[in-house]
Amino acid sequence: MKIVKIINNNLIQSFDNTGKEVLVMGCGLGFKRRIGDEINKDKIEKVYALEDKNYSNKLIALLSDIPLEVIQTTNEIVSYAKYSLGKKLNDNIYILLTDHINFAIERVNKGFQYKNALLWEIKRFYNHEFLIGKEALQIIKKKLKIDLPEDEAASIALHIVNAQLNFNNVSxxxxxxxxxxxxxxxxxxxxxxxxxxxxxxxxxxxxxxxxxxxxxxxxxxxxxxxxxxxxxxxxxxxxxxxxxxxxxxxxxxxxxxxxxxxxxxxxxxxxxxxxxxxx
Missing domain, CATH: 1.10.1790.10 (PRD domain)
Known part of the structure; x- marks a missing residue:
């Protein structure tokens, strides 16, 4: 794959071997690189398909503003969720969950308390997804050195359920x-x-x-x-x-x-x- 556009040091637009537009993520992937250069395959961490223009614009805008380590952590959580459930998840989860986790971290850093009004219901109705949410908190703690409350495990569970149902909005x-x-x-x-x-x-x-x-x-x-x-x-x-x-x-x-x-x-x-x- 060759570089078509450099979004930042960690994000590059390109085309895969089938000619489909993709967004390629990797630490330092775009650093001191030029359009037309071959992408260093060893540095590739995640490839996002950009089949829908609206989705691709949102994804590029989001990933351009959020710290790389938060994106990497979210990708690991989504991979774990797919493996645990044995199901395919709607790609919108990369936008929605990354944005949510980033906001949740900002909220904790500012000392704001968050209570999920549906915590009890989520535990009962979506137990598997809630357990994935709890594991996600451990991944966040390990990768980002921050403790999020149990209420956030429920919110992450809702995003996972949402991706299974192919809804575009967690509401x-x-x-x-x-x-x-x-x-x-x-x-x-x-x-x-x-x-x-x-x-x-x-x-x-x-x-x-x-x-x-x-x-x-x-x-x-x-x-x-x-x-x-x-x-x-x-x-x-x-x-x-x-x-x-x-x-x-x-x-x-x-x-x-x-x-x-x-x-x-x-x-x-x-x-x-x-x-x-x-x-």
Whole structure:
């Protein structure tokens, strides 16, 4: 690869062997170099694909202003998250998480206290991502010599969840988290009982609610397929359907979305399982 543009000593624009525009990062990669020079492969730490113009402009602006060690630390956290989850993450995480970690460090250095209002919910609904967030704090401590509070582990977890859902804004992931909590509260109040949060059925219900909420926010839905099965399950799980009707009203009021019979059936089945087990 040859240098097309030098952003700073650590960032260079180039083209890969397929002709796609890329941003290449590495300590001292652009130092005393000229356009047209071959890039020193031994110094390359990260190559960012610049397929989307809007994304590339944001990435270049961000990485130009943030200290290299913060960028390197974020890249290590994202790599660890991908490995731990065994999943591909939306490339937007490089922009959003780098910006967040840099801001979090500035906040701590200025002595500001940060409290994540969704800390408890994130621990419960996104436990794997939260544990990755806690590991991220250890990486930050080791690399940058700074201690961030546990609340930041929850924020990092939200960014990871956001990248899995392919959302462009973490606020959408926060809204999904609030929706899940609201639905669980509807179930608790309808049955007047506490749910067993350590049960397998509870874990499956949370997983269902994550995808359910994602469909609501994406505007997609499960289509009605088997009306006969719907009627049978409605008869078998009457109380669960009454509870699901309350969830249906909540979704319609808050998100202007009408749930299909298929969605109602799946909700009722999960509600029936989790409440029967708890009772």
């Amino acid at each position: 959408e992931t926060m809204d999904i988290t609030k929706m899940i909590q609201r639905i669980l509260n509807i179930v608790k109040f309808h049955y007047n009982l506490e749910l067993d949060e350590y049960s397998l059925h509870y874990e499956r219900f949370i997983t269902h609610l994550k995808f359910f909420a994602q469909r609501i926010f994406n505007g997609s839905e499960i289509q009605d397929e088997d009306k006969k099965l719907y009627e049978i399950m409605r008869e078998r799980c009457r109380e669960a359907y009454l509870c699901a009707e309350k969830i249906k009203k909540y979704i319609k009021k808050e998100f202007k979305t009408e749930l299909t019979n298929e969605e109602m059936m799946y909700l009722a089945v999960h509600i029936n399982r989790i409440t029967k087990q708890t009772e």
